Amino acid sequence: MSDAAGPRVVVVGAGPAGIRAAEALVVGGLMPIVIDEGERAGGQIYRRPPQGFTRPPEALYGSEAAKAIALHQTFDSLAAAGSLLHHSRSSVIAIADGRLQVIGDAGARWVSYDRLILAAGAMDRIMPVPGWENAGVYGLGAMQIALKAQGAALGRRIVLAGSGPLLTLLAVQLLKAGGQIAAVLDTASMRQQFRGFSGLSARPLFALRGLMMRRRLAGLYHAGVQLDRIEVDERGPVALFWRDEAGRSQRTACDAVGMGWHLRAETRLADLAGCDFAYDETWRQWLPQADAMGRAGRGVYLAGDGLRILGADGAEVAGRLAAAACLKDLGLPAPDMAADKRRLARFGRFARGVAEAFPWPAETAAELPDETVVCRCEGVTAGELRRTVDFGGGEVNRVKSLGRAGMGRCQGRYCELAAAEIVAGSAGHACAAAAGRLRGQAPVRPAPIAALIQDAPADG
Incomplete structure (x- = not known):
C-alpha cells in the first residue's frame, strides 16, 4: 500500500457511510485508504453484482436506484482519479497500537493509521427457532445478497420469518424477481407496530413506502405470529410450524426459510479499537459510544450502522459527520455540519420508532x-x-x-x-x-494460519 502526504486516515467499510466519509476527506485535502471486504464499493444495501450482470439498477435497488447509482459513481470516480486508495476483498482482522492487520488477495499485512473511521455496517439479528441450524435456513441478509449479487432466489418455495423492515422489503424484492413466497411471518403484532408510529412519523414518506410494500404482500403477510419449529428432511426444510395471532396452529410447506429480526450493529472492530460500550434497552444490544459527530476516542470515529441502526440515508449523513470531525481534529478546514446533525437526529427518532414497532422477542x-x-x-x-x-x-x-x-x-x-x-x-x-457482553477477540474473521504466525509486512 502506498502512502500519501499528510495524516494517514483509514476508512474501514465502503458502504454508504464509508463512501461519504471518504468523499468528505478527499474534499478536505486528504487521500484516505479505504478497506472493504466487497469486490466493489456499495455495502450490503447497495451491493453491486459482478461485471456484466444484466439486471438494471431499478430491478436491484427499486426506489433507491438513483441513490445507489450516485454512491457508486462517486466512489468509482474518486478511485479512478487516484484521490483515494481502495483495497477491496480485504478484511481487517485485528487492531493494535495504531495499526490494522489486514488480509486480502495479497496476503496479510499491517496498515498504520493516524485516524481511523470504522463504518463496519450491520448484520442479521437472529433468534433461534428449533430446526434453524439445518441447511436451507438463511439469514434475510444472505438471501438478499444472493438476489442482488447473482439474481438467485435461495429456494423455490420460501418462508420469510422474523420482524422489521427488511422482512417486507426482501419479500417484495423476491416477488419482483419471480421468486415464490409461501408466507411472510412477522412476530410483531399490528398493535405493537402501531406503538412505533410517533417515531416512524419522523420520516413519513419512508414509512408510507413500507406500507405500500406491505400491501403488495396481500394474504402472504401474517403479524403477531409465534414460530414453533422448522421441519426438515435430508434435503433441508420441509415446512415451518407456527401459530397465528389467535393461537391457532399452522403449517406452511417450504423448501427454504429466511430469518431475521431487523439488524444488529457490527461492533467487533470498535471493541478491538478500545471504544466504550453501553447497553441500549430499546435495541437490547451493547452498542459503542460516540459523540454526535462520531468521535469514539483514541483517534477512532464511528459511522453508519456499526454505531446505530439508522439505515442507508442515516449512514451517509453519519459518514460525512465522522469525516468532518476527523478533519477538524487534525486542524484541517471542515464544513459546517449543523444541518446534517439535525438530519441525523431525525433519522434517530425514526430508528427508535422501528425498534419499538418491531421489537426483539426477548x-x-x-x-x-x-x-x-x-x-x-x-x-x-x-x-x-x-x-x-x-x-x-x-x-x-x-x-x-x-x-x-x-x-x-x-x-x-x-x-x-x-x-x-x-x-x-x-x-x-x-x-x-x-x-454482560462477549468481549471481542482477534482475529474477528477467519484467517489463514500464516496470517497469525508470521510477521506480516508493514506499509509504514
Missing part, C-alpha cells in the same frame, strides 16, 4: 426449549447453556469459556443476543445487560 428467546440449538457453530443447545449457568455463573463470557457458546466461526455474532437472554433468565437477572 421473552421468546429466554424461554426457548432446551433442545433448541442456540450456537450453530458449536452446536450448543439452550439446555446446555442453562446447565452451564448453573455451575458457571450468569455472565456470558464465563458461560462461553465453560460451554463454548460463541467460540465458533462467527464469534457469537448470531447467537450472542439470544444466549444473553437465556443466561439472564436462567440466572434470575432482571435484564440481559446484567449478563
Whole structure:
C-alpha cells in the first residue's frame, strides 16, 4: 500500500457511510485508504453484482436506484482519479497500537493509521427457532445478497420469518424477481407496530413506502405470529410450524426459510479499537459510544450502522459527520455540519420508532426449549447453556469459556443476543445487560494460519 502526504486516515467499510466519509476527506485535502471486504464499493444495501450482470439498477435497488447509482459513481470516480486508495476483498482482522492487520488477495499485512473511521455496517439479528441450524435456513441478509449479487432466489418455495423492515422489503424484492413466497411471518403484532408510529412519523414518506410494500404482500403477510419449529428432511426444510395471532396452529410447506429480526450493529472492530460500550434497552444490544459527530476516542470515529441502526440515508449523513470531525481534529478546514446533525437526529427518532414497532422477542428467546440449538457453530443447545449457568455463573463470557457458546466461526455474532437472554433468565437477572457482553477477540474473521504466525509486512 502506498502512502500519501499528510495524516494517514483509514476508512474501514465502503458502504454508504464509508463512501461519504471518504468523499468528505478527499474534499478536505486528504487521500484516505479505504478497506472493504466487497469486490466493489456499495455495502450490503447497495451491493453491486459482478461485471456484466444484466439486471438494471431499478430491478436491484427499486426506489433507491438513483441513490445507489450516485454512491457508486462517486466512489468509482474518486478511485479512478487516484484521490483515494481502495483495497477491496480485504478484511481487517485485528487492531493494535495504531495499526490494522489486514488480509486480502495479497496476503496479510499491517496498515498504520493516524485516524481511523470504522463504518463496519450491520448484520442479521437472529433468534433461534428449533430446526434453524439445518441447511436451507438463511439469514434475510444472505438471501438478499444472493438476489442482488447473482439474481438467485435461495429456494423455490420460501418462508420469510422474523420482524422489521427488511422482512417486507426482501419479500417484495423476491416477488419482483419471480421468486415464490409461501408466507411472510412477522412476530410483531399490528398493535405493537402501531406503538412505533410517533417515531416512524419522523420520516413519513419512508414509512408510507413500507406500507405500500406491505400491501403488495396481500394474504402472504401474517403479524403477531409465534414460530414453533422448522421441519426438515435430508434435503433441508420441509415446512415451518407456527401459530397465528389467535393461537391457532399452522403449517406452511417450504423448501427454504429466511430469518431475521431487523439488524444488529457490527461492533467487533470498535471493541478491538478500545471504544466504550453501553447497553441500549430499546435495541437490547451493547452498542459503542460516540459523540454526535462520531468521535469514539483514541483517534477512532464511528459511522453508519456499526454505531446505530439508522439505515442507508442515516449512514451517509453519519459518514460525512465522522469525516468532518476527523478533519477538524487534525486542524484541517471542515464544513459546517449543523444541518446534517439535525438530519441525523431525525433519522434517530425514526430508528427508535422501528425498534419499538418491531421489537426483539426477548421473552421468546429466554424461554426457548432446551433442545433448541442456540450456537450453530458449536452446536450448543439452550439446555446446555442453562446447565452451564448453573455451575458457571450468569455472565456470558464465563458461560462461553465453560460451554463454548460463541467460540465458533462467527464469534457469537448470531447467537450472542439470544444466549444473553437465556443466561439472564436462567440466572434470575432482571435484564440481559446484567449478563454482560462477549468481549471481542482477534482475529474477528477467519484467517489463514500464516496470517497469525508470521510477521506480516508493514506499509509504514
